Amino acid sequence: MIFRFLILGLLAYLVLMLIYSSIRRKGRSTDPSQGESMVLDPHCKSYVPKNEAYPSHGHYFCSEECARAYGSEQV
Ligand SMILES: [Zn+2]
Numbered sequence: 656m657i658f659r660f661l662i663l664g665l666l667a668y669l670v671l672m673l674i675y676s677s678i679r680r681k682g683r684s685t686d687p688s689q690g691e692s693m694v695l696d697p698h699c700k701s702y703v704p705k706n707e708a709y710p711s712h713g714h715y716f717c718s719e720e721c722a723r724a725y726g727s728e729q730v
Pocket residue numbers: 696698699700701716717718721
């Protein structure tokens with residue numbers, strides 16, 4: 656009886672782990688190359704995660720202010 660309960664528990668655990676890993680994989684970016692990559696802010700020369708960066712002028716910036724400042728520099 657106890658043995659059967661243990662096997663059921665193990666199966667439930669494996670199913671939960673499978674569901675959990677598939678959710679985690681779905682939660683990631685659809686493009687794996689864009690996952691956790693860092694981009695250089697050409698204005699203040701700091702690295703920011705691409706998913707948090709502000710794309711502008713063909714570059715990525717750490718903040719909207721940097722994007723605007725860089726844009727005015729170029730003109
Ligand atoms: Zn910046």
